[in-house]
Structures are given as structure tokens and as C-alpha cells.
Amino acid sequence: MNPGPFALFKWEAVAAEWPVFATGFGTTALVSLLALLLALALGLAFGMAGASTSKGLRGPTRVYVEFFQNTPLVIQVFFLYNGLPYAGLVLPVFAVGVLGVGIYHGAYVAEIIRAGIEAVPKGQKEAAASQGFNAWQTMVHVVLPQTRRIVLPPLANQAVFLIKNTSVLAMVAGGDLMYQADSWAAGNLYYGPAYVVTGLLYLALCLPLSRWVRRMEKTSAVQA
């Protein structure tokens, strides 16, 4: 008789070979963390530029945001992994993950930061200027601190999308959780338990962040 896709011995195989999944989980967590830092750095820079009054700063920001929001992450990652070597630049796959996912989500973070800055009333800037703050000091000491409550929930949401999108590494043999699970299952055909365990591990990373966003949205809805 043909055993079902979720037969007990398949679960036992997953349990016995758990380091395969643990290694992938570690890679996914590390790529997510580094990509998130990159996305925040890019997003902060481009977000401030996008909210500025200078056309020379806003133009390049629009190009960055529109390009990366309207083209697939997969294409961008394939370009880094398959395209750049033709120009003599071979990046390790881990770096492809961090750069690809970080730059892609940086475009979304930039829009969140820009919206946050634009939500701070103009009077705040004028008041800061009247106290002798220059533009940079105004941004860092007056405007940005006030955007925190507006930008944190969407930023956490973006972090969830970012973690999920690190699975793009599975398409370039990146050794992340999705890749580890899929190549393990492709070897022994124990797809069922492998995918369930993988799903649970992603939930473990993403669900706490999502719950936190929900709570924040509820409290701000009450305050509003």
C-alpha cells in the first residue's frame, strides 16, 4: 500500500534530521536581520530625501522607489546572482540574499518614512527653525522622533514581508530554510512533513511581529 504524504515515518525522518532545518532557519534569520538593517538604512536615507523640498533629491528617490516596487524581487536577485558574474562580479549567495532583499524592501521602507515625515505638522519645522536648528538638526531632533508612532507598525509589517521574501534565496540555492526543506524533500519525497515544519518555523519568526502590529493598530485606533 502506498503510504500517505503525511505518514508517521516521514515525520520521524524530519525529527531525526532536524539539523537540516535548523541550519536553514539560522540562515533565514541571519539574512533577514542583515537585510532589514540594510533596508532601514536605505529607507531612512531615501525617505528623508523623498520628503525634502529639493527636486534634485526627490527625483532619484522616485526612480529608486518606483523601479524596485514595480519589478519582481526574483528578477533583481537573478540579476545579482546570474547577471553580475558576466560583468566579472561574483557575489556569494548569502550576500545576494542580503543585498537583493535589503534593496528591494528599502524602497518600501523609504515610502513609509516619507509618509511619516510628511505627517508631522509644518509648524514643528518652523518652530525648530525659529529656535536656530538647521535642516539636519530639525530632522534628527524634532521631526524623526515624532514619526516613530506612525512608522513603527508599517515598518514591522514590512519586516514580516521581508522575512517571507528571504525565501527567494531558495531559487538560487541559497541555503535558507525554504531551500533546505525543499532540497531535503526532493531527495526523499517526504514533502508533507517537510513543508508543515517549514511553515511552522516561518510562523515562529513572523507571527510575533504580526501580533505586535495588530496590538499597535488597535491601540492607535482607540486613541484616534
Place this chain on the structure above:
Amino acid sequence: MGQANGKDFGGAGMIEELLQLKNLVFLLQGLGVTLLISAGSLALSFVFGTFLGVLRHGGPFAAAKAASLYIEVVRNIPNLLFILAVRFLTPLPPLAAAIIAFTIFTTAAVAEIVRGGLNSIPKGQWEAARSQGFSTVGILVHVILPQALRNMIPPLASQAITVIKDTSFVWVVGIEELTGKGMILMGMYATLPQVFTLFSLLAAMYFAVNYGLSRWARLVQVKA
């Protein structure tokens, strides 16, 4: 590099060779598959997502909880996992499997958009319609949803863009959509100018569709 195949190909000649009509048609066929998967899953998700969103917004307790559980679980797991799971755990043909996988995922996203849309309609609308003798379903269909839909256009459009971009993930299960067709061409035209032209072309095709979609949504939103 310019001496590939022993012929005196300049970069321009190589690019011309890549951009011959046959290859452009090949890519457009891929775009057709991309749009087919996107449109099919978006249409299905709109139906299921509206149903789920309405249940979560105001359904009976158990149904609202079940809808909520589905949405939370699906939204915190990478789409790629559903693509792989539906492909390898069901007997569906590849294209149908891809549409189902995207429907599983997008239904949850649409449900959240619908819930947000419903929340944006003041309670008074319900009370007014009820006083006129409408049934609950009647109020929903004739009074609430048409108004909510207007607020849902921008997030629905950005969800559609997300779906179109993310269909590039299905190349992993061998479906020849736009990204897949592009990668097949890359295997045949493996020189620096050709590969870079190809990536630019792929990005431009996705960009044209997605940017057009987002512009159109903004136009409709302003008119509505």
C-alpha cells in the same frame, strides 16, 4: 567578448540577435502566462477574500475566529511554500497548481483589504439601511460593499501588483512565465551585452504593466 562565435559581433550585433522577433514573441508568451496566473488567482481571491473579510468583520463568532485564523496563518508564511506545497502535494497540473497557490495566499490579503474597507464605512449606514427594511445581506451587497469598494481600490491595485511580481516565483516549479522565458533565453545568449539587455527588458516589461496598473488605480480613485 566581441569575438563570440568567431564572428565579428559588436555589442550592437549581439543585442540585435537577442532582440529578434522570435525572441520577443517568446517573452510575450511568457507575459501572457504571467497575466493568466495573476488574473485567475486575483479573480478567485476577490470572491473568497470578500467572503472571508465579511465573515471576519461581522460573522458569527466561530466563523469570524476561523476566518481570522486562516488569515493570520497564511499571511505569516512565504508564498513560495504554498507554490511548492500545492505543486508537489496535489495531482493538479502545473498552471492550475500555481493559480490555486496564489489564490490561497491572495485570499488572505484581499480579506484584510475588505475588512479595512468595511471598517471605513460609518455604522450609521447600517442603521439607516436597516430602518428601510433591508436584510443584513441586502445591506452588505447594496449599501456597504459598493461604498467600501471605493476605499479598497488603492490597496487592491497594490495587491494586484504584488501578485504580478510574485508570479515570478513559479519558475521554481518549471512554469514558463515571463521570468522563466527570460531565463531560458539567458541560457542561449550568454554574453555580457545580451544578458544585461535581457534583464533590462524583463524589468521593463514588468515595470510597464505594474506602473500602468498603479497609475490607473490612482486615476480611478480620484474619479470615484
